[in-house]
Amino acid sequence: MDIFETSLEMLRKYPLCDRCLGRQFAMLGYNLENFERGRSLKLVLTLQASALAQSRNEKGHDTLQVLAKNGFFLHANATIVQLGNHSPSQNDSEICYLCESSFKNLDKVVRNVLRNVSELEYATFLAGIILPIRVEEREDEFRAEFQVNYGESVKHEFGRSFGKRIAEKTGKAVEFMNPDIVILINPFEENVKIQVNPLFVLGRYKKLVRDMPQSIWFCSNCRGKGCDKCDFTGKLYSESVEELISKPFLEATKGEKTSFHASGREDIDVRMLGNGRPFVIEVTKPKKRFLDLAALERTINNCSKGKIEVMNLRNANRDDVRRLKKAESSRKEYRVTIKFKDDLKDTDLVLLEEALTNTLIKQRTPLRVLHRRADLTRERYIYEVKVKRCSSKKAEMDILCQGGLYIKELVTGDEGRTACNVSGLLGNEAKPIQLDVLRVIMNT
Ligand SMILES: [Zn+2]
Ligand SMILES: [Zn+2]
Structure with missing residues (x-):
């Protein structure tokens, strides 16, 4: 079967929008959008059917009816009217079998996305698509039924379409490996959820005093809740390297919390001198991530003068945490x-x-x-x-x-x-x- 016969078979059985028809042939032709593929197929089918109808072949009329009803194709409609002897069958709902016509919601959902990200600082994003199970199952069955070999999945097309539009509107770049934020979209329910990925900053610290732990040392008596043994602080030591570094970071990023990763640790009574110990601070759900690290370094060092000192702050990623842990030896x-x-x-x-x-x-x-x-x-x-x-x-x-x-x-x-x-x-x-x-x- 050639692609015209296959297209007509598909339309005869299921109502399909231009995108969903075209998507079954997504790997044919280059630098084309699926809606162009779908529209072109419907257009050529209309021309062929029109020629048949003019030579009084009933097949022509039949095909035009399919295109008008299940292809929502206005040119097929107009051709039927022009030929005069049939009135076109209507499909009032015009709901596409595969996408439930939710591609029509693209702009509305994009506006919703823009509202959701307006408070966030980010340079890169990824659009992640969540589909209702019924939609995925229906598509799987459809592709099996027509042995679709050149197709693309609806999820993939949604991801690409949203990615492109959001990039245009925000000026931010799509990033697959390490995006700053992931925008989770359910185009069928018009749901948008933003997942803010952690911010990582790498640096080195010096500990200039003895009797300070590297990380928060919770009171063993109350396990952090606060009791009279720990003066109701929940801690055995009032300060730690971790806390002195984390607090300014949390304030600058307006994040939810921080995790402190270091390459090994020194005992409480041991100083860390020289060029310092490498660490990575991880900020969960930061609202700000374009930090002036030099200024932040000065803030931390001024606030903790004589106790700790940080240096060489620079942006990092999760791989740096792994490298840090590996380098403990x-x-x-x-x-x-x-x-x-x-x-x-x-x-x-x-x-x-x-x-x-x-x-x-x-x-x-x-x-x-x-x-x-x-x-x-x-x-x-x-x-x-x-x-x-x-x-x-x-x-x-x-x-x-x-x-x-x-x-x-x-x-x-x-x-x-x-x-x-x-x-x-x-x-x-x-x-x-x-x-x-x-x-x-x-x-x-
Ligand atoms: Zn569709
Ligand atoms: Zn306690």
């Missing part, structure tokens, strides 16, 4: 101040440097974190160790190592759970009294 540099029980000998410093540089450390989960971590043995590599004496019983040790090495236990030995260790190597009980992270080495 990247190289780190630490500085630990060690207090010894007995006096240090000159040879001790050399011994430590030689024994620990380029060494694989076997470390069982430290006793202090055993309550929340599985008890297993990890192997972490130390690339370089440098030791400097500060006083007769005090030294400063710089360690460049694989991420994940517990430094405090490297010093004490943790009752033999870390081997080798500073206490054991020197036979001199050693305690870490201050620890700083100097560098987190990661390409961000």
Whole structure:
């Protein structure tokens, strides 16, 4: 069967608008709209039928009736009237079998979309189409019945049509992979829902004080509800790196909430110095996303002066969060101040440097974190160790190592759970009294 015969078969059985007829041949011809395809098919069929009718072939009249009734084709109507011996059969409802004529609502729904997005800042969007099940099922059956091989789905055409119109009206770009917003449209019920995708900003932070956790530390007694143990704050520490960074972000974006992702974490009593630790802040449902990051950086640093500092803020995406988590085991540099029980000998410093540089450390989960971590043995590599004496019983040790090495236990030995260790190597009980992270080495 050629495409004219197929088209006529389809119309004979079902009322179809220009778009829905044309869509069954969407892969034929290039740079055409489906309504043009459908209209052209109906037009040629009208001309052919008109020729037959003029030579008094009843088939011609019959086809013209089909085109007028089920094709809603005015030219077929006019031809029948002009031929004079039949009156056209009317289809008053003119409801297309496949799209229920909801393509007529395009402009109305687009106006609805524009109202819904007017308060939002976004650069890119995606139009997502939600169809009633009956519509999808009907189309599947229709395509099977006529063995449609060149067609496009109604969902696809709606998506394309809405995408194009919304882009024209808003000046924003359609983006399939990482759109700022997804506009969910049910063209049949004229429903519009906006899904605002999260905003991600990447940066590095320094923690300049001790006794501050990286993230909110909820009171274990009340689990955040507030009790007299935590002074009804719900928290064990009044501030955290996360809170100090999140608050200005939430204010600037007018978002719903934030999540803080960092590449590893330092202990509460450990400072994070040097070039800082990479983090990503994720803002849920931001209303503003065109941020002046340099200004925001200044705001955060002014508000948290002496406590934390952020730098290198830049726009990011979900992939950056993944990269950040993967990089937790990247190289780190630490500085630990060690207090010894007995006096240090000159040879001790050399011994430590030689024994620990380029060494694989076997470390069982430290006793202090055993309550929340599985008890297993990890192997972490130390690339370089440098030791400097500060006083007769005090030294400063710089360690460049694989991420994940517990430094405090490297010093004490943790009752033999870390081997080798500073206490054991020197036979001199050693305690870490201050620890700083100097560098987190990661390409961000
Ligand atoms: Zn239709
Ligand atoms: Zn409490």
